[in-house]
């Protein structure tokens with residue numbers, strides 16, 4: 001497990017924290033956030049290569065706050081792998097053993113097992129400079145695990161891989177985690193990676209954690225406007241609450257409102273359903289006009305003006321064509337109240 005308590009790091013142009021984070025024993029946890037939000041600084045604090053200004057860090061029930069990196073029992077894999085270019089694959093994998101306290105024969109047996117498990121046997125004599133992106137990631141993973149760390153940190157390990165390797169390495173992380181039960185803290189920009197791999201996630205914004213929870217809960221029930229935007233809600237609209245009814249400004253969308261002071265209605269674009277103006281079935285919905293259409297291949301994103309409010313919707317490009325939707329066309333929007341999340 002990793003327990004971070006009131007961690008703060010002060011740098012000339014950036015302040016991290018205070019951050020509290022609890023990654024349970026054997027958990028796969030993802031730290032998400034936009035660029036520059038402080039994700040890597042948290043990993044660097046755990047591994048011990050950044051000077052912290054306050055707080056405590058525990059790894060597997062040991063207070064490691066003042067310890068040098070090699071005594072923390074933490075392995076790390078970086079986005080660019082950071083392999084030693086002058087060493088072979090085998091020497092890269094064995095590199096950490098010389099600084100490690102455990103017995104060398106255990107270390108070598110573990111390396112043999114990792115080489116087998118990660119399919120690296122045929123590459124051991126190769127120079128790491130000749131490897132593909134996916135192969136480099138597997139070598140970096142073997143090197144990080146060679147010293148039997150109790151926790152593994154992954155710093156955007158999938159970001160620079162092409163989609164084919166990305167899938168392969170994602171599957172590898174998943175099976176390795178399942179088989180070894182190691183605690184993993186992974187940093188990523190990508191909500192899909194987090195959704196596929198993580199049991200829980202934390203969303204970081206400007207050096208602070210805005211929300212922690214299961215990937216599903218954060219995706220469906222973001223706690224703040226920032227998180228809603230980050231998880232792709234696309235429509236975060238100011239709303240008024242009056243006499244137990246919530247009205248989304250301009251949209252004539254009246255919803256029963258629970259007690260509380262909600263002031264935003266967040267709606268995913270796939271939950272905005274569009275019909276032609278002259279559609280014969282069902283209720284009329286909210287009148288709107290298509291302002292723009294961005295074709296993204298399988299899907300198209302539409303911006304629709306409805307009483308001065310811009311509402312984003314996505315639909316299959318094939319449906320868009322069937323319905324003959326074009327820029328300027330008049331449409332009706334339907335939004336199920338159950339799909340409106342209040343913030």
Ligand SMILES: Nc1ncnc2c1ncn2[C@@H]1O[C@H](COP(=O)(O)OP(=O)(O)OP(=O)(O)O)[C@@H](O)[C@H]1O
Pocket residue numbers: 011012013014033034035036037038039040041042189
């Ligand atoms: N050694 C340093 N000295 C000064 N500022 C730094 C240092 N390291 C990081 N920063 C700054 O701290 C902020 C957070 O950096 P960090 O690398 O943790 O962000 P990140 O969320 O990992 O971003 P990215 O997703 O782009 O990697 C950034 O503004 C960065 O420029």
